Structures are given as C-alpha cells and as structure tokens.
Amino acid sequence: MIEGKGFVIQNTMDQIVEGLYVGSAMAESDAAKLREAGITHILSVARHYPPSHPNDFIYMSVDIDDLPEENIIQFFTETNIFTGSVLENGGRVLVHCMAGQSRSATVAAAYLMQRDTLTAEEAIATIKDKRPQIHPNSGFLDQLQLYYDLNYDVSTDKALYRRFLISHNVEHFKEYGNVGTVVAGLDxxxxxxxxxxxxxxxxxxxxxxxxxxxxxxxxxxxxxxxxxxxxxxxxxxxxxxxxxxxxxxxxxxxxxxxxxxxxxxxxxxxxxxxxxxxxxxxxxxxxxxxxxxxxxxxxxxxxxxxxxxxxxx
The missing domain is CATH 2.170.150 (Metal Binding Protein, Guanine Nucleotide Exchange Factor; Chain A)
Structure with missing residues (x-):
C-alpha cells in the first residue's frame, strides 16, 4: 500500500509468504511486474476470466462469482494441490480475482490453513498482515470455518460436508424453483x-x-x-x-x-x-x-x- 497526497494507492499484488502472492486482475494483466516478481504460475479465481498471457505463464482457472452463496470450498483440494506444487518446485504463484480482496484471499487462506494447520481466523490474519484490504464475503468465511471443521478434507463421505451441500440445494430451490445436483447419503x-x-x-x-x-x-x-x-x-x-x-x-x-x-x-x-x-x-x-x-x-x-x-x- 502506497500513501499519496490525500489518498492511498492499493498494491495490485502482495507477497503473503515466500512465493505466494495475492492480487487483483490488474496485477494479472501487468506482464512486466509479474516477471519482475518472478511469477511462474497464475491462479485466476473469477467468473469467465480469460488469461492475459497464456503463452508466458502457467494458468489454472476457477470459474466463480464473488457471492456468499457460491460454493468455493469444492475447489480447495484442487487449488491447494496447484499452489503447493508450484511452491514446492521453486516457482512463484499469483492468486488473483478482480479486486484481490475476496475470492483470491479465500483460496490463499485455504492453502495456508492446510499447509500450516491454521484456523480460518489465523490464515486470514496472515494474509491481512501483508494485504490489509482483503475482505472475503460472509459465505466464504463460513466455508473456511467449515474447511477447518472438516480437518481440511473436503469429501462427500463426511456428513458435515453433505449437509453444507444440501443447504446450497435449498438456496438453489428458493431462487430457481428446482433442485440442483443432490449429494445423497450412502446406502x-x-x-x-x-x-x-x-x-x-x-x-x-x-x-x-x-x-x-x-x-x-x-x-x-x-x-x-x-x-x-x-x-x-x-x-x-x-x-x-x-x-x-x-x-x-x-x-x-x-x-x-x-x-x-x-x-x-x-x-x-x-x-x-x-x-x-x-x-x-x-x-x-x-x-x-x-x-x-x-x-x-x-x-x-x-x-x-x-x-x-x-x-x-
């Protein structure tokens, strides 16, 4: 964060831990700054967001809106594997959404939670220390807490996760009048x-x-x-x-x-x-x-x- 005359300029991206950056779409679009930071991989967490530099960086995309009712926890296993693999092999990854405040912070928090056995509050505090403007929406915060309650294992074998999915079915039914895909209890x-x-x-x-x-x-x-x-x-x-x-x-x-x-x-x-x-x-x-x-x-x-x-x- 840079202070100017009577205003504050938010950084487009910030390093949270060694090799892990959280930022905005503006950060993803700036190839020069990405190279300057040594970024090798980009994790885009946004709806219908096409990569700006598909030939220069390795991308993973999560197609999701910044809405409390969105199911973001379903992607944590996949995004954690991607992020962990990059860092373990000496790469550097930018996790971004549009503003770099909610979706990207949530996905980065899930990675830190699993890697360092953190609570949701501890992971968010770690990111906020480096990037104060982060502000995951209420639904994403609830899902980070659920991730902790699930012991970082998102599986339909667990009743707690199935009940979360059913609660989403209820909201879908209220909104659209029909029931989406139902994950049922095992026979x-x-x-x-x-x-x-x-x-x-x-x-x-x-x-x-x-x-x-x-x-x-x-x-x-x-x-x-x-x-x-x-x-x-x-x-x-x-x-x-x-x-x-x-x-x-x-x-x-x-x-x-x-x-x-x-x-x-x-x-x-x-x-x-x-x-x-x-x-x-x-x-x-x-x-x-x-x-x-x-x-x-x-x-x-x-x-x-x-x-x-x-x-x-």
Whole structure:
C-alpha cells in the first residue's frame, strides 16, 4: 500500500509468504511486474476470466462469482494441490480475482490453513498482515470455518460436508424453483458398518439409515433450516445436531441414495423401502412440519413406527 497526497494507492499484488502472492486482475494483466516478481504460475479465481498471457505463464482457472452463496470450498483440494506444487518446485504463484480482496484471499487462506494447520481466523490474519484490504464475503468465511471443521478434507463421505451441500440445494430451490445436483447419503446396506445407531425397515429388516444420517432438532414451533452449522441452547456455534426429541413421531434425515426421485430433481415424493416397497414417509424440499410443531426445511421424513432402531451397547 502506497500513501499519496490525500489518498492511498492499493498494491495490485502482495507477497503473503515466500512465493505466494495475492492480487487483483490488474496485477494479472501487468506482464512486466509479474516477471519482475518472478511469477511462474497464475491462479485466476473469477467468473469467465480469460488469461492475459497464456503463452508466458502457467494458468489454472476457477470459474466463480464473488457471492456468499457460491460454493468455493469444492475447489480447495484442487487449488491447494496447484499452489503447493508450484511452491514446492521453486516457482512463484499469483492468486488473483478482480479486486484481490475476496475470492483470491479465500483460496490463499485455504492453502495456508492446510499447509500450516491454521484456523480460518489465523490464515486470514496472515494474509491481512501483508494485504490489509482483503475482505472475503460472509459465505466464504463460513466455508473456511467449515474447511477447518472438516480437518481440511473436503469429501462427500463426511456428513458435515453433505449437509453444507444440501443447504446450497435449498438456496438453489428458493431462487430457481428446482433442485440442483443432490449429494445423497450412502446406502448403509452397501457398507460394512461398525456397531452404531441403525434404522431398519420394520417389515423386511432392510438397513435404511444410520445415526449419522439423522437431522436432529429441538421440539417446538418455529422454522428450522437444514444446515451444516447450528447453534446449541446457549447460542454457541456447533457443527453437531441437537438431540432428537423422542416425542416426535418422525425421524428427519438427509436425502439417501436409495430414495426414489432424489437424483431426478423431484421436489417432493414418497419415501418407500427400496426392498419391500413399504411406505416409510415422504420428502419435500419446501419443508414439512414435525408432530412437535417444528417446521423443517427441507423435509426428508421417515415415520418412527415404520422402522426399528438399534443402538450399540
């Protein structure tokens, strides 16, 4: 940052750690300054941004807007591999977006988090120390926190990440009236499971869901959005669910891969046992009300009297 007469000129790019730069589109377009800094690779994090110098530098592009509802965490594994490979081999990389404040800072923070085992706050502080103007949007900050909660492993095998993706499906449904690609919970009948909470069809005993698939809630009136991050009774953020109220007549679960219509974009449908076709419940992306009075969105509802539940001793 350069101070002038009555104004401040922001640097187009700043070195955060050795070999890693964060900057703007203006930095990416300035070939002379890129060569002066020894840049060898460029990571563009912007929607429909064509490389300015495709023959002079090695590029990677992430096509994304600077909006809180954008899913940027899905790219972290790929961008971390790219950035890490450059630095480990003695190269220098510029991570840029348009203003060099939100998207690029988020991607650089994810790399630092994984490399140095940092929290989201620590990684952002490291970048801000070198580039004070950074300001990731609120959705990206939440996703950096989720990245930490996932122990830097973005995988659909993890319930917390699947719930994040489902929350994005809900927002997509509200905005466009249809459901995007759904990442569903794995079918427990196809897995070798350790002793754990398991729900089976009462009629044919087919394994349907595990405890990890259940979306618990507190009883009572009010709206509960399906979320990967909820608050407990003391208002403290926690990625874990509330204890299920045993008085509720239904279990609310995440979408499961054995449910009919899940991958066909159906907004609502019956939930039947995939083996004996017994009716278990129903789902609706607009939500439904539990017997306790809580409205839950989206609603994947299985009636308790249609399943048998076993718990580890």
């Amino acid at each position: 427990p009948s196809k897995q070798t499971l350790p002793a754990q909470r398991l729900m089976r069809c009462k009629k044919c005993r087919r394994a349907l869901i595990t405890g990890a698939n259940v979306i618990d809630h507190q009883a009572g009136a009010g709206q509960l959005a399906f979320s990967y991050n909820k608050r407990n009774a003391n208002g403290v953020d926690t990625p874990h669910a509330f204890p299920q109220n045993r008085a509720c007549s239904s279990l609310f679960v995440e979408p499961m891969e054995w449910m009919d219509g899940i991958r066909d974009g159906l907004v609502e449908n019956k939930i039947n046992c995939p083996k004996c076709d017994a009716k278990l419940g129903s789902y609706n992306w607009s939500g439904a009300q539990c017997s306790c009075g809580k409205w839950i969105t989206p609603s994947f509802q299985i009636h308790r009297n249609r399943v048998d539940e076993t718990r580890p001793i």
